[in-house]
Each structure stands twice: as C-alpha cells, then as structure tokens.
Amino acid sequence: MKIRNPREFVRDIEGLPTLPNLYTRFRQKIYDPKSSANDIAEIISADQAIVSNILKIANSAFYGFSRRISSVTHAIVIIGFNGIHHIVLNTTVVKMFSGQTQGGFDLSRIWEHSLGTAAIAKYIAKKKEQKNFEEVFTAGLLHDIGKVIVFKYLPDEFRAVMERVREENIPIKEAEAREVGVDHTEIGKCLLEEWKFPESLVRAAAYHDNPVLAKEKKTEVSIVHLANVITRAFEIGSGGDDLISPCNEDAWNHLGFALEDLDDIAAHVDEALRECAVFKDLMG
Amino acid sequence: MKTVRINELRPGMKVVKEVKDAQGMLVCPADTPVSERLKELCLRRGVEEVWIAEEQDAAETRGTVRETPEQIRKRVREKFAPYMEDPVMARLCELAQEYLLRREEM
Numbered sequence: 001m002k003i004r005n006p007r008e009f010v011r012d013i014e015g016l017p018t019l020p021n022l023y024t025r026f027r028q029k030i031y032d033p034k035s036s037a038n039d040i041a042e043i044i045s046a047d048q049a050i051v052s053n054i055l056k057i058a059n060s061a062f063y064g065f066s067r068r069i070s071s072v073t074h075a076i077v078i079i080g081f082n083g084i085h086h087i088v089l090n091t092t093v094v095k096m097f098s099g100q101t102q103g104g105f106d107l108s109r110i111w112e113h114s115l116g117t118a119a120i121a122k123y124i125a126k127k128k129e130q131k132n133f134e135e136v137f138t139a140g141l142l143h144d145i146g147k148v149i150v151f152k153y154l155p156d157e158f159r160a161v162m163e164r165v166r167e168e169n170i171p172i173k174e175a176e177a178r179e180v181g182v183d184h185t186e187i188g189k190c191l192l193e194e195w196k197f198p199e200s201l202v203r204a205a206a207y208h209d210n211p212v213l214a215k216e217k218k219t220e221v222s223i224v225h226l227a228n229v230i231t232r233a234f235e236i237g238s239g240g241d242d243l244i245s246p247c248n249e250d251a252w253n254h255l256g257f258a259l260e261d262l263d264d265i266a267a268h269v270d271e272a273l274r275e276c277a278v279f280k281d282l283m284g
Numbered sequence: 285m286k287t288v289r290i291n292e293l294r295p296g297m298k299v300v301k302e303v304k305d306a307q308g309m310l311v312c313p314a315d316t317p318v319s320e321r322l323k324e325l326c327l328r329r330g331v332e333e334v335w336i337a338e339e340q341d342a343a344e345t346r347g348t349v350r351e352t353p354e355q356i357r358k359r360v361r362e363k364f365a366p367y368m369e370d371p372v373m374a375r376l377c378e379l380a381q382e383y384l385l386r387r388e389e390m
C-alpha cells in the first residue's frame with residue numbers, strides 16, 4: 001500500500017486505538033484556568049494504573065525530589081500542570097503502543113532509541129534552563145511515533161522498508177518514502193495533530209531531521225534534533241537504520257552551544273538514561 | 285541448551301530442538317540454521333522462543349560478536365566519514381568512540 005494522504009491515513013487506520021476518554025477529560029481540565037489541583041487529581045484517580053505511574057515517576061530519579069510524594073494532588077502541586085500533563089500524555093501513548101516483534105525487528109528497539117532521545121533532550125533542556133523539560137522529554141519520546149505506526153499498522157510495508165534499509169544501506173526515511181509513499185515524520189505529524197497534542201510535540205515529530213522548517217517551537221525542535229543525532233551516534237536502541245544523521249548547523253547555532261557543551265552532554269548521557277529508566281518499565 | 289526469543293536469533297546460530305507452533309504443527313526440524321526466513325516463519329506462526337546451543341553466548345545473542353576496540357573505532361569513523369568537515373560532527377565522532385568503548389567495557 002502507498003499512502004497518498006497521510007492525514008486521511010491516520011484518520012482511517014484500522015484498529016488504531018483512540019485516545020482514552022480519561023486523557024481527553026484530563027486535558028480539558030488542565031487547559032481550564034479555573035481548575036485546581038484537586039479537580040485534576042479527581043479525574044486521574046479514576047484510573048489506578050495512571051495514579052501508580054505518576055507516583056512512580058514523581059518519586060523516581062526523573063525528578064530526584066528529596067521528599068516522598070504520596071498523593072496525586074501533592075504530585076500535581078509539586079510538578080505543576082504542564083509537567084503532569086506531559087507525564088500523563090506520554091505514559092498513555094507508550095502504553096497504547098508498547099513492544100512486539102515484526103519481521104525480525106523488535107519494536108522495543110525503536111522505543112529504546114526514543115527514550116534515549118528523550119532522556120538526552122531532557123538533559124539539554126535543563127542545561128538550557130528550559131522550564132518545560134517534561135514537554136521536551138515527551139517531544140523526544142514521541143518524535144519517531146510515525147515509525148511505530150508503520151510498524152504496527154502496515155507490517156508488510158514495514159518489513160519491506162527494513163529489507164530495503166538492509167540491502168541498500170539507505171536512511172529509513174528514504175526507504176519509507178519509497179515503500180510507503182510518505183515517511184515517518186509526516187505520519188507522526190499528522191497523528192499528533194489529529195490527537196490535538198501540544199504544538200512542540202507535533203513540530204518535533206515533523207521537523208526533527210530538518211529543524212530549519214520549524215518556524216515555532218524552534219528551541220524544542222532543535223533540542224530534539226540534537227538529542228536524536230547523539231542517540232544515533234551513541235547507538236542507543238535503533239533508529240531503524242545504522243547510519244549517522246548529521247547535526248543541522250542552524251539548529252546548533254540556535255542553541256548557542258560550543259564544542260565544550262557537546263563534551264558536557266556526552267559526559268552526562270549515562271546519567272540522563274538512568275534518570276529516565278523509570279519509563280522503561282512502562283514500555284513492558 | 286537454552287531458549288532465546290525469536291528477535292534475539294542471529295544468523296550463525298543453530299536451532300537445536302524441533303520447533304512446533306501452538307497447534308503442534310512442525311515449524312522447523314532440529315539442527316536448522318537460523319536465517320531471516322526462519323525468524324519470519326516463527327513470528328508468523330506465533331512461536332515466541334526456540335532452543336539454541338548453550339555455547340552461543342550472551343555476546344552473540346546481543347546482536348553482534350564482541351568487537352575489539354580497534355574495530356569499534358574503525359566502524360564509527362567510517363560511519364562519520366561523510367560529515368567530518370563539520371567540527372561538531374568531528375567532535376561527536378570522537379565522543380561516540382569513547383562512549384561505545386566505555387559501554388563495551390561494562
């Protein structure tokens with residue numbers, strides 16, 4: 001099958017799970033300026049799995065708080081609305097699409113690449129003193145969601161893509177364009193738009209290989225771009241092919257880093273991965 | 285003998301016990317060498333694990349036979365070769381080598 005219109009494709013995918021009701025209600029409350037931490041906690045409390053995930057993450061090295069957080073309300077107050085939104089969002093999506101195998105390729109390797117990108121993006125965001133580091137983390141975690149969609153819903157095409165990558169040693173994006181008609185960045189963009197996810201996530205999925213095109217959310221997109229480049233270079237999980245993807249000059253300049261900053265990021269990669277290890281459990 | 289998951293199978297390994305699917309139908313006989321085709325067949329028939337010989341150790345099941353430090357350096361440099369004129373990529377190439385060597389030691 002060749003996709004002509006990725007937007008229609010994501011709308012019509014057979015068996016694509018819809019966003020859980022609970023998440024949609026939760027999002028409405030988060031965006032409502034009149035909501036209190038208690039209102040939001042009340043919605044979340046309907047799902048014990050989400051409650052336990054939030055507490056697990058809030059008490060993990062991801063935040064590194066010294067005091068124990070024992071209730072969702074407390075977590076919301078400490079982490080803030082935006083932070084909690086992204087935690088709920090990314091745990092929800094990861095749960096919808098976690099591991100399995102296709103044509104000898106293990107989906108968990110894409111997730112490992114995504115988590116690596118997310119963890120490094122989080123470190124870079126904190127280095128840049130970005131307050132919305134959970135958002136940048138989530139943008140990293142979902143930047144390749146289009147690959148996951150092809151993997152899960154177009155298994156024959158995915159197998160053909162992987163074969164082409166292996167035989168011709170070309171970037172996965174090129175193989176996707178030939179076998180599927182569009183690549184994972186377009187599919188990811190359309191899916192996240194369809195789900196009305198925050199603009200930074202949509203743009204990171206769309207432009208992580210070509211951050212110049214991101215007119216808005218340029219910092220977030222540039223961070224995810226650099227994190228993706230490092231994750232591939234350091235061979236953390238699999239981006240689908242084993243090739244290096246070059247760092248975009250414009251994105252690098254936008255971040256205002258010097259080579260010493262790259263040394264610093266590289267020196268903190270393992271620590272960043274450890275801090276985000278809690279998400280590995282959620283991926284099953 | 286030990287069992288490994290299908291996605292951990294690599295060419296060069298050998299399946300030592302016959303493989304049957306959930307309905308008891310034969311997927312492959314004992315002593316079948318691992319190939320991409322065999323892996324695909326197992327996946328299609330819903331087989332999750334197969335038996336391989338014990339000496340095909342952890343390094344092998346991880347995907348690659350253990351590389352020497354020199355091989356790692358050479359492989360990384362080759363991958364970066366088209367981008368070495370960019371100082372950021374040249375530095376990243378050095379850092380990636382160090383990182384992968386450190387990871388290999390652990």
Ligand SMILES: [Fe+2]
Nearest residue numbers: 143144184208
């Ligand atoms: Fe990508």
Ligand SMILES: [Fe+2]
Nearest residue numbers: 143144228239
């Ligand atoms: Fe990626």
